[in-house]
Amino acid sequence: MALNVTGVDRETRESIREFLYLESLALDERRFRDWLEAFADDAHYEIPVRVTREKLSEWELSPTSRIFDDTKETLDVRVKRLETDFAWSEQPPSRTRHFITNIIVQPTEKADEYLALSSCLVYRSRGEEITPSLFSAQRRDLLRRDGDSWLIVHRWAALDQAVVNAHNMSIFI
Amino acid sequence: MTATGTSEGVQRMLADMREGVLQGRVPARIFNDQEIFDLERDKLFSTAWCFLAHESEIPKNGDYVVRYIANNSIIVVRDEHGNINANLNMCRHRGNMMCKSEMGNASHFRCSYHGWVYKNSGELIGVPYFKEGYEGQLDKKQWGMIKIRIDTYAGLIFGTLDPQAPSLDEYLGGFQFYLDIYLRQGAGGSEVHGPPDHWVAETDWKICAENFSGDGYHTPVAHQFGFHLGYFPSSGATHSEGWAVHIPDKGHGIGLGHTPGMPPFFGYPDELVEQMRGSLSAEQIEVFSKTRTAVGSVFPNLSFLIQPFSLVPGEPGVRFCTMRLWHPIGPGRMEMWSWCLVPKDASDEYKEAAYKAYTLTFGQAGTFEQDDFENWTRVTKAAGATAVRDVDFPYVMGLERPRLADFPGPGYAVSPYVTDTNFRNLWSTWLDYLTREA
Ligand code: FES
Ligand SMILES: [Fe+2]
Secondary structure (H helix, E strand, O other): OOOOOOOOOHHHHHHHHHHHHHHHHHHHOOOHHHHHOOEEEEEEEEEEEEOOOOOOOOOOEEEEEEEEEEEHHHHHHHHHHHHOOOOHHHOOOOEEEEEEEEEEEEEOOOOOEEEEEEEEEEEEEOOOOOOOEEEEEEEEEEEEEEOOEEEEEEEEEEEOOOOEOOOOOOOOO | OOOOOOOHHHHHHHHHHHHHHHOOEEEHHHHOOHHHHHHHHHHHOOOOOEEEEEHHHOOOOOEEEEEEEOOEEEEEEEOOOOOEEEEEOOOOOOOOOOOOOOEEEOOEEEOOOOOOEEEOOOOEEEOOOOOOOOOOOOOHHHHOOOEOEEEEEOOEEEEEOOOOOOOHHHHHOOOHHHHHHHHOOOOOOEEEOOOOEEEEEOOOHHHHHHHHOOOOOOHHHHOHHHHHHOOOOOOOOOOOOEEEEEOOOOOOEEEEEEOOOOOOOOOOOHHHHHHHHHHOOHHHHHHHOOEEEEEEEEOOOEEEEEEEEOOOOOOOOEEEEEEEEEEEEEOOEEEEEEEEEEEOOOOHHHHHHHHHHHHHHOOOOOHHHHHHHHHHHHHHHHHOOHHHOOOEEEOOOOOOOOOOOOOOOOOEEEOOOOOOHHHHHHHHHHHHHHOOOO
16 A cells, blocks of 8 residues: 555644544533534434454445434434433433544545544543443544535544444444 | 252242242342353253344355354354255364354355364365375264254244254244234345344343333333434323233233324335235234334344334334344343344335434434433343342233233233233243253
């Protein structure tokens, strides 16, 4: 694989990095309404199901099975739910910390859209449990320029575990 | 401790449970206990018919998936003749695991330790140094992979470790009538939408199996947000209406929730409804056409749910169907396997819409699923506490409720849908297995 740098200008790259940090901060501070605003109206948020396969198999991430398969409208359903008093899985809320690293920004065919690749580790602590859930994922975000900021057009995240060791996925990656 | 390794305390608890369960009392301890788990492994999962896979997961010759019965890893594979086989995932030579991936396609399995080669049907056909080492004396026929007895119903592949077990047909005992709503969604039947989600939870498998054998009681509270936001085409006020049915002494149970005024087979595309009018019997149509929620468990640990769900308020709901296996991996600990079943003959648009409804509600990140596991994890934790050793739970709901005389389907039916009747049957069947003489 070539290791050529993509030559996206420093300003764009820095702006995208900061945007991704701000977005994850909104999640960790449970400002889900603010978080939702980071998504374009035509956004797609998806996490495929990972399957342990032999080395030369056609795929390892299922082409049909997904853990999340959301539009902005259904993400809004999830957030509305969290705003009720009956979202028991987040009552009391999970304490999360998103660690976003290894951000690589690449240009796309469209001048105002960029692809941001990143590594994401989410630490989740619930209640008095001393064992946290850890979700390690590769993320690929298609971002569209929106004035001084950015909108997520497509978030794709692939968990590194095939069998997830968490009793539910009531948080966002 | 006795010869079988079960303490007197647990033996006494099980003996008392025989009387208790009929009167509506079930010990909390059964939901998180090492000895109970050991008994389940040795007496229940070693003799019951256990779900392995859906035929649509292995459509082509050579397709395989790796599944479990208790702690036994099993390769379920379609051989070169198109027949389905189940073999222990273990090389017969020194026991190395044959398949390390969850699924794939192979005409042969070659062991990575000393290189024994088996056909995908399990016959041993290749032994390195056969002449030099074994002087050609090893009888290959004797040393094939270990076969697991299997049988199928409407696409479901079940296996049993017990060669003496009754037939699958007898085991299901009439519950097939109810399974058809999940498995014959249209003329071509059902298929999986893709590989299952799976995850591990500190939850006892039985709490989930019970919930899915018809716990309509928890829905308005545990899933209150659904009613509150109006994403759910039913209301709390009429929620208890419908039927609960079980197959006596078999452990299988189903809850059939009704919403008055709901159009027949609401949420299915018209062409599927047409097909179901042909593929289901008149009695099945009578039972299912008015059913909003069909939530059932095949004893011991396979469950299903059909439910209309609208992604967005105001939009008509779409029916999704989930199949789930509550696989026990330790006391109070399980691995969850969850599939979405779709009607094979439906349009791709409908299949996608049903799958979307599944991911948003009952997939791994599903909004209903999340709350269930939150509750079940807490129940499991509570049940493992020493102060709870001698505590019973009440299972008295519907104790005096009469059996419906003119119910069109097989089994023992009561109304309304919200009741413990199915659960009493579930626990007495479970008890039969655990207390059976070896
Ligand atoms: S363990 Fe498989 S060939 Fe020896
Ligand atoms: Fe539930």
